[in-house]
Amino acid sequence: MILGTVVALVYAFLLVPMVIVVLAAFNAGNYFTFPPQGFSLKWFANFFQRREFMQALWLSTELAFWTAVASTLIGTAAAVALVRGRFRGRDLLNAFVTSPLLLPQILTGVALLQFYTLFKMQATYSALLIGHVVVTTPYVIRTVTATLTHFDIALEEAAQNLGAHPVRAFFEVTLGVIKPGVVAGAIFAFAISFDNFTLSLFLTSARLTPLPIELFAYLKYSFDPTAAAVSAFAIGVALVLVVGIARFMGLEEFTGF
């Protein structure tokens, strides 16, 4: 009973900032009060009318898309090699390939900024894209690895015994079975890139600003609910992506429990 109450309160704590942001986005007033001052879509209208927000939204979407494509290709290949390969030093290699996930992103950000500046790549689209691929690929490796470890290698061997070339056996049998993990990994990579702030902050410029950076800049100077509309929109995107992961892979499998 007490446990139930505590658990409910902690769930409420987890959700409260998001709920508040969404309510503020539809609220007519400049400040969010309780009870709300009436329903309005004017903050959304302002969001969609501001060129800087629209450009940032487009940049973020495009960036997240290419990040997902690149990290899914690179990550899936790496996961196959890591699960199937039997070689010495595999534990060390495993630790190395997941290190961008564990190292605080501010450090990756500072290191990449200095590196790019020295090689005259700073604040270019490709530099930003590469940075995002570096931090999202370990997530893809993890989700693909999770589905691959359940995969029965005998299936692939059966295909080969029936005369399929190893490459064809992989694409037609293995990929079909691990597809949920691959798709969930791609969606997750998209979400991580779309919401990334810390790394982007070091790799962007006034002419190259993804949505989270634009929102941060806006919040520094104004507190009006247009920011809430932008945030509510991003929360909507995140929800759609979670539903996508749930459908393709199942959330219990995805989180490992």
Add this chain to the structure above:
Amino acid sequence: MRLGAGLVLLGPYILLLALFFTAPLALMLAISVSRQSFGQMEWTVTFHHYARFLSDGFYLGVLWDTLVLGVIVTAIALLLGYPLAYHLARTRSRWKPLLIVCILSPLLVGIVIRCYGWMILLADRGLINATLVERGWIAKPLPLMYNTFGVAIALVHVFLPFMILSLTGVLKRIDPALLEASQTLGASRVRTFVEVTLPLSLPGILAGSLLTFSLAISSFVVPILLGGFKVQVLPMIVYEQVLSVFDWPFGAANAFVLLVISVALIAVYIKVTERALRGIV
């Protein structure tokens, strides 16, 4: 799988990491022991910047504050996360997928947005203060933001999902038969929890705490937005030195201090999780 095939598959990622992760970090180390004059790097080996960090009371104070904040955030996250993980590991509710969404969705919502949500709640003219003042329960707004309190609340919120995921993984692997045995032998539910469940979940507690602590001490978005530059932490010094002051060597040295702490914590974390996964508790 043959070595050739393995190299072809793993090659692109290893190349990517070597060029755009390992090399930049190595460069940062080189910059942290170099000199900079009039914006030009002079590649030397000097420990001047580290000495400056370690001999200046201000920076040591910031480091201390950062670590203290990390401990506070980790302790609160553990206290809030444990009951939730305990419940999630055990529940057979058909709402379980929805509960997992509740835990995961904060992870997929950007950090700036989550901070903004807390700002709407905690600001001087925010929801809590406005409501309390309007009802006449308080005369002036409570100081909920632009101080350690606000920063700690938002940090707990940001990193709680990591704590919950670490704890649930371990709690789920505890064999229910052990708990039944304990109760059959006459132990109360509280005693069973204290003497069986809690010790068996220690690896999860340790792993979750290490992860939360290492993430909390390296966050700077939350301290900027909810601390309003009144709460100084080490990552903010790094950010200011690199992006505002443009003192790259000193910024890099600060970053490296943070990196050494993080890597040490991560190394312990990997050891702990590996052991927990092998079941040698």
